[in-house]
Amino acid sequence: MPIALTDHLRMADEILSTRMDKETVILNLKTGMYHGLDPVGTRFFEVLKSTGDLGEVHRQLLAEFDVSPERLEADLLALSEDMLAKGILVAVKPQS
Amino acid sequence: MNVAKRYQVCNLVIQSNILLPELAETSQPPDYHFELLPHGEHFAGDHRWFNHWIFRDEVRLSFAFLDAHYLLRFPDHGDFLVSRAGPEIKCRPLPGVSESTVRHLLLDCVIPLILSRREPLVLHASAILAGSGAIAFIGASGQGKSTLAASHGQLGYPLISDDYLVLRNLAGAWFAIPSYPGVRLMPKSTDGIFDSPPPTAEVASYTTKRRISDLEVLPFTETPSKMTSLYVLDDDDGDAPPKHPSIEPVSRRETFMKLVSSSFNLDITDKELLTRQFATLNQLVAALPCFRLRYAREFGILPAVSRAIAIHQKGITADAHRAHGSPQDGR
Numbered sequence: 001m002p003i004a005l006t007d008h009l010r011m012a013d014e015i016l017s018t019r020m021d022k023e024t025v026i027l028n029l030k031t032g033m034y035h036g037l038d039p040v041g042t043r044f045f046e047v048l049k050s051t052g053d054l055g056e057v058h059r060q061l062l063a064e065f066d067v068s069p070e071r072l073e074a075d076l077l078a079l080s081e082d083m084l085a086k087g088i089l090v091a092v093k094p095q096s
Numbered sequence: 097m098n099v100a101k102r103y104q105v106c107n108l109v110i111q112s113n114i115l116l117p118e119l120a121e122t123s124q125p126p127d128y129h130f131e132l133l134p135h136g137e138h139f140a141g142d143h144r145w146f147n148h149w150i151f152r153d154e155v156r157l158s159f160a161f162l163d164a165h166y167l168l169r170f171p172d173h174g175d176f177l178v179s180r181a182g183p184e185i186k187c188r189p190l191p192g193v194s195e196s197t198v199r200h201l202l203l204d205c206v207i208p209l210i211l212s213r214r215e216p217l218v219l220h221a222s223a224i225l226a227g228s229g230a231i232a233f234i235g236a237s238g239q240g241k242s243t244l245a246a247s248h249g250q251l252g253y254p255l256i257s258d259d260y261l262v263l264r265n266l267a268g269a270w271f272a273i274p275s276y277p278g279v280r281l282m283p284k285s286t287d288g289i290f291d292s293p294p295p296t297a298e299v300a301s302y303t304t305k306r307r308i309s310d311l312e313v314l315p316f317t318e319t320p321s322k323m324t325s326l327y328v329l330d331d332d333d334g335d336a337p338p339k340h341p342s343i344e345p346v347s348r349r350e351t352f353m354k355l356v357s358s359s360f361n362l363d364i365t366d367k368e369l370l371t372r373q374f375a376t377l378n379q380l381v382a383a384l385p386c387f388r389l390r391y392a393r394e395f396g397i398l399p400a401v402s403r404a405i406a407i408h409q410k411g412i413t414a415d416a417h418r419a420h421g422s423p424q425d426g427r
Binding site for chain 2: 014016018020021023024025027029032034036037
């Protein structure tokens with residue numbers, strides 16, 4: 001499912017994560033699979049966990065990294081889709 | 097031959113209906129009963145497959161639930177049934193599979209998998225006792241862990257384990273627990289390390305590797321040893337190895353992931369076990385430094401690799417003393 005910066009995401013249930021210096025290791029207890037995040041991925045994960053709002057993540061990371069808005073959006077959406085596919089993140093349905 | 101001898105490896109006591117000469121005998125009550133069944137076909141039944149070990153595009157081992165058992169299927173060799181609550185291990189080898197092959201699969205694969213449910217961590221690793229403590233070599237199969245361990249042993253460093261390493265946290269420090277005396281080497285490695293051919297025994301009928309377990313040839317320690325460091329032997333970057341051995345630190349995340357890929361785990365669906373293992377790895381990575389060891393895979397360079405590790409270990413020990421203060425500090 002294609003996602004956009006207007007979407008909201010949250011960490012799935014049964015996910016363990018640990019910060020290692022500027023990087024992160026994630027364990028999905030449902031699949032038994034481990035995943036690693038580099039420093040940029042770690043920052044994305046932290047901001048997303050605190051806000052759940054992809055648009056807000058985009059705003060915050062744009063202020064922190066020397067990157068164009070378009071490039072950051074493409075990278076965030078690709079990472080989000082990858083983490084959704086791996087069951088690390090789940091989409092939050094907008095409240096009606 | 098039908099026997100009923102008891103053997104111990106780490107803290108596991110196994111009563112077996114075949115001789116397991118690689119292990120130490122014991123009179124302790126058994127945790128598991130191993131029974132070698134007559135040759136036959138794979139176990140039939142309602143398998144629920146949940147994991148596969150794939151090496152070089154081939155499935156080497158598949159895991160399934162079968163009734164109240166774990167089914168461990170070695171596609172070319174046979175099936176092991178391990179009762180989930182204990183205490184049974186049964187093996188039905190495929191027609192023509194030798195008893196040495198069964199022993200090898202039991203000792204070097206099934207037992208570490210069973211230990212993974214009883215011990216904090218079981219790694220696919222070789223370990224030796226260096227001057228400052230125990231060091232472990234981790235890496236994928238074929239990266240030279242056993243060769244490097246045997247090379248150190250030939251220089252007089254006691255070996256702790258060849259293929260799998262049990263780690264326990266005792267009073268806040270990580271200890272390497274010896275498995276059993278024996279190193280499995282390809283003939284070319286044996287020829288490259290030893291001046292004269294040592295006594296060897298068949299490992300399994302499907303491999304040319306031979307087991308060296310003569311304590312006169314390679315010293316083994318029987319006591320737990322405090323761990324000081326981990327060395328990764330993988331060459332992930334694809335570059336040619338350096339002319340001289342190089343040792344570089346590995347990030348904590350990479351160390352964590354290397355340890356994950358090196359860990360035995362009988363049941364990756366067991367969330368309690370996974371959670372415990374996650375916490376254990378977190379503690380271990382925080383406590384033990386990990387380094388990437390790169391060197392050309394030439395037998396002639398192995399003594400230089402051992403020297404480089406010895407010098408490196410002295411540096412680590414000195415750094416640790418500076419960090420914590422030597423016993424004379426403050427007098």
